[in-house]
Amino acid sequence: xxxxxxxxxxxxxxxxFEILEVEYCKxxxxxEQVAKRLNLLSSGVLLEEARHLQQRYPEAxxxxxxxxxxxxxxxxxxxxxxxxxxxxxxxxxxxxNVDDSASDPDRRLEHLIRASDELRSSWVLLEARLIEWxxxxxxxxxxxxxxxxxAKIIISSETxxxxxxxxxxxxPNIPPSExxxxxxxxxxxxxxxxxxxxxxxxxxxxxxxxxxLPSLSAIAGPLIAAKLxxxxxxxxxxxxLPAGTVQILGAxxxxxxxxxxxxxxxxxxLIYSHVFISRSPKPVRGRISRMLAAxxxxxxxxxxxxxxxxxxxxxxxxxxxxxxxxKQYFDSKKR
Amino acid sequence: MxxxxxxxxxxxxLEGRAIWTLSADGNNKVYGETxxxxxxxxxxxxxxxxxxxxxxxxxxxxDPAILFPSPGSTVVYLGAAHGTTISHxxxxxxxxxxxxxxxxxxxxxxxxxxxxxxxxxxxxxxxIPVFGDARKLESWxxxxxxxxxxxxxxVSQAGQVxxxxxxxxxxxxxxxxxxxxLKGASERxxxxxxxxxxxxxxxxxxxxxxxxxxxxxxxxFEEQHMLFHxxx
Numbered sequence: 001x002x003x004x005x006x007x008x009x010x011x012x013x014x015x016x017f018e019i020l021e022v023e024y025c026k027x028x029x030x031x032e033q034v035a036k037r038l039n040l041l042s043s044g045v046l047l048e049e050a051r052h053l054q055q056r057y058p059e060a061x062x063x064x065x066x067x068x069x070x071x072x073x074x075x076x077x078x079x080x081x082x083x084x085x086x087x088x089x090x091x092x093x094x095x096x097n098v099d100d101s102a103s104d105p106d107r108r109l110e111h112l113i114r115a116s117d118e119l120r121s122s123w124v125l126l127e128a129r130l131i132e133w134x135x136x137x138x139x140x141x142x143x144x145x146x147x148x149x150x151a152k153i154i155i156s157s158e159t160x161x162x163x164x165x166x167x168x169x170x171x172p173n174i175p176p177s178e179x180x181x182x183x184x185x186x187x188x189x190x191x192x193x194x195x196x197x198x199x200x201x202x203x204x205x206x207x208x209x210x211x212x213l214p215s216l217s218a219i220a221g222p223l224i225a226a227k228l229x230x231x232x233x234x235x236x237x238x239x240x241l242p243a244g245t246v247q248i249l250g251a252x253x254x255x256x257x258x259x260x261x262x263x264x265x266x267x268x269x270l271i272y273s274h275v276f277i278s279r280s281p282k283p284v285r286g287r288i289s290r291m292l293a294a295x296x297x298x299x300x301x302x303x304x305x306x307x308x309x310x311x312x313x314x315x316x317x318x319x320x321x322x323x324x325x326x327k328q329y330f331d332s333k334k335r
Numbered sequence: 336m337x338x339x340x341x342x343x344x345x346x347x348x349l350e351g352r353a354i355w356t357l358s359a360d361g362n363n364k365v366y367g368e369t370x371x372x373x374x375x376x377x378x379x380x381x382x383x384x385x386x387x388x389x390x391x392x393x394x395x396x397x398d399p400a401i402l403f404p405s406p407g408s409t410v411v412y413l414g415a416a417h418g419t420t421i422s423h424x425x426x427x428x429x430x431x432x433x434x435x436x437x438x439x440x441x442x443x444x445x446x447x448x449x450x451x452x453x454x455x456x457x458x459x460x461x462x463i464p465v466f467g468d469a470r471k472l473e474s475w476x477x478x479x480x481x482x483x484x485x486x487x488x489x490v491s492q493a494g495q496v497x498x499x500x501x502x503x504x505x506x507x508x509x510x511x512x513x514x515x516x517l518k519g520a521s522e523r524x525x526x527x528x529x530x531x532x533x534x535x536x537x538x539x540x541x542x543x544x545x546x547x548x549x550x551x552x553x554x555x556f557e558e559q560h561m562l563f564h565x566x567x
Contacts, residue, residue, distance in 0.1 A: 065477060
């Protein structure tokens with residue numbers, strides 16, 4: 001015996017494709033109510049009518065609406081009037097679904113990470129030009145120490161001589177004209193504003209990542225956690241990836257050249273920027289990234305399936321393990 | 336191949352290499368297409384470079400009219416994207432204010448695309464946007480209780496053919512038209528290149544009992560694509 005339901009009716013059918021009983025939704029339904037019912041239906045819940053029938057026929061088993069069994073049955077499909085309501089309800093449901101996706105932290109994180117990547121690439125470009133520009137005008141200035149503050153120093157200098165004084169060098173023999181100097185100053189201003197915007201983005205990423213991926217952030221740091229989540233197209237997908245994939249997320253180019261051309265496989269992808277890997281000696285990086293990726297994969301699963309979050313304790317255990325690997329497999333005296 | 340002017344239906348006509356559909360939404364453009372006015376009516380030009388169905392209509396060696404659903408029927412469109420092709424099918428299927436009372440079930444999995452489709456659906460009654468997965472038919476199949484008469488699939492992901500076969504079996508009534516736009520590059524890498532993938536698809540469709548009327552090569556408009564015109 002089978003139980004069948006759609007959004008406005010339910011039926012019990014026996015083995016000879018005969019309908020034993022049908023129950024319609026007798027109330028008049030408006031489109032909002034129908035949308036609610038459709039939502040329940042797609043999550044596989046029994047609606048009111050089907051529940052009543054189930055009580056009367058406890059042995060009936062719910063069939064999927066596409067089951068071959070139903071091909072020979074005259075099912076109580078909605079009439080034209082109800083089909084019209086259904087179409088309106090479908091539009092409401094689709095709008096709700098789009099609204100729901102806006103509150104998805106995965107998508108917000110994606111925008112933040114992509115924005116920070118784009119901004120960083122333009123910031124690097126502008127900042128490099130600024131340095132070259134100033135070096136051309138003041139070739140004797142030593143600005144290695146002041147590089148991070150250079151933009152701010154230029155903004156606070158009134159003229160090129162001010163800037164020269166700051167670095168204790170003589171101003172150029174033929175100084176740039178006022179308009180040229182203004183161009184450089186404005187350039188420095190945009191470098192500084194990009195820099196502060198970058199900082200803002202990063203703190204926003206940190207905040208969202210600590211909330212959305214607490215365990216992964218605890219062991220990988222919020223920035224790497226966010227990047228991994230975006231690279232995997234979402235937290236749920238990241239949780240379902242094998243640790244080996246997590247290890248090389250972000251190293252797709254090297255990985256596919258390994259598959260196609262037989263180059264060496266990459267040892268690490270995005271996780272390389274983790275201090276445990278980038279600050280470890282080269283010969284053990286592969287081992288450490290393997291172990292770290294396995295732990296990160298576990299942490300991602302905890303986050304995705306609402307487990308008890310990891311914290312400093314787990315981080316300390318991993319740190320010990322990294323130490324152990326370094327000691328066991330890398331002998332600094334041998335080299 | 337230059338054809339003479341053909342009227343495919345009251346709302347669609349072919350003029351040489353240009354396809355025009357009678358706009359169901361007055362002067363409003365959907366994707367920046369060319370429009371022209373004729374006796375108070377607005378006609379929109381169907382861009383074959385942006386729509387695989389449009390390309391197939393120009394490339395087919397048979398009567399292009401058989402690629403279309405009959406106006407007023409129920410059709411399923413998997414992989415609706417931003418509604419470029421959808422809007423033209425809607426012109427044909429539903430007409431102004433859905434005067435033919437057609438139902439165009441447009442399924443897509445991307446919320447971004449759905450947003451555009453929702454806006455389109457508000458202005459064009461008859462389009463039913465569905466936020467769903469083409470592989471999980473059961474979660475939205477209640478929208479097509481009595482089956483459909485025409486199906487188009489353009490999802491470009493691995494396993495396109497299996498999705499197509501399942502959807503055809505599930506929704507289509509006998510003797511209905513089904514169109515599969517197959518992107519060779521989406522399938523698994525095949526030694527024989529795209530041609531081998533297309534051949535394999537051919538065989539798969541035939542084995543599942545689907546008759547192929549014509550396989551239309553879309554190169555020139557859309558590379559590495561083949562449109563299979565099938566009949567269930």
